[in-house]
Amino acid sequence: MAKRLPRARTLKGDPALAHYYSEPSDGGAGAAGEPAILLIHGSLARSEDWENVFPRLATRYRTVAYDLRGHGRSGRATDYSLRAFGDDALRVQRTIVKGPVVAIGSSLGALCAIALAAREPEQVLGIVLEDPNVSYGAAWDAARYKPLRDALDHLDDQKAFLKVVERWPLPSPGPRGERTHGELRGFYAADRMATYLRDVDPAFLDARTGADDASAQPALAEWLAAVRCPVLVLAGEPRLGSNLDDNGEWKLKRATKDLVVKRLPGTGHWIHGFRPEQFLENIEPFLRRLRTTRVA
Numbered sequence: 001m002a003k004r005l006p007r008a009r010t011l012k013g014d015p016a017l018a019h020y021y022s023e024p025s026d027g028g029a030g031a032a033g034e035p036a037i038l039l040i041h042g043s044l045a046r047s048e049d050w051e052n053v054f055p056r057l058a059t060r061y062r063t064v065a066y067d068l069r070g071h072g073r074s075g076r077a078t079d080y081s082l083r084a085f086g087d088d089a090l091r092v093q094r095t096i097v098k099g100p101v102v103a104i105g106s107s108l109g110a111l112c113a114i115a116l117a118a119r120e121p122e123q124v125l126g127i128v129l130e131d132p133n134v135s136y137g138a139a140w141d142a143a144r145y146k147p148l149r150d151a152l153d154h155l156d157d158q159k160a161f162l163k164v165v166e167r168w169p170l171p172s173p174g175p176r177g178e179r180t181h182g183e184l185r186g187f188y189a190a191d192r193m194a195t196y197l198r199d200v201d202p203a204f205l206d207a208r209t210g211a212d213d214a215s216a217q218p219a220l221a222e223w224l225a226a227v228r229c230p231v232l233v234l235a236g237e238p239r240l241g242s243n244l245d246d247n248g249e250w251k252l253k254r255a256t257k258d259l260v261v262k263r264l265p266g267t268g269h270w271i272h273g274f275r276p277e278q279f280l281e282n283i284e285p286f287l288r289r290l291r292t293t294r295v296a
Helices: 054-058 082-097 108-119 142-152 158-167 190-197 202-210 216-226 246-255 276-295
Strands: 009-011 017-022 036-040 063-066 101-106 124-130 231-235 259-263
Touching (some): 009 082, 036 108, 082 108, 101 108, 108 216, 231 246, 231 276
């Protein structure tokens, strides 16, 4: 069962960013001066999306998570370009983490982790990319998101909003083949997703459905070329909704020097939420390697 995150704090700025952090259970810096872990969620989610893995990581590492601009408790913004999301990751690193870090990002959060690794090469020891969409930038299908966009204008009717969420299609089939949040009884069931979606800035949806983010692909190419740290990619199967197809995997392999890609059979886009144990089992050897390299 998911556990609650620590109490939210606010990083002032434009926009303000809600963040959560926990020190290791021994109250110190962790075993052998461990790096911090920075968790970055994906589009339409919030930091609570890490509740299945945050407590486990926090037993050993100083663990930080933050809500993306326009999501959760963070402030709304006028700019929802990929570069702006990357800027926020850098601000969190320099203002809150302030030291060596391993960035773990899901979907859009994975691209933010890439941006951080490129811009803070001395501080980012490694990055974990969960199902990154390296083709990010094309506008979303406005018709698909219209029911949610309309519902965000009528949040006073919570029952109607929940009905919209219940009918919302999953980005990949659930563990038992579920297709909508209303069919789920697990981590991404409709009541949880309603708490995610009701705090999404409608302007974020307008930005993503209104036009392509023309700056996204140049930014991503620039960042990937500057990544020097080890990279672990966890992805599902494209047939089940994974963002990372063969072309995307080839793009990452061509751009980065130290890359490991792990495909998890039977999974789609969401790994850490549906399969937290498998997610943790696959990142621990990577974290152990980084610890060993750092001590050496």
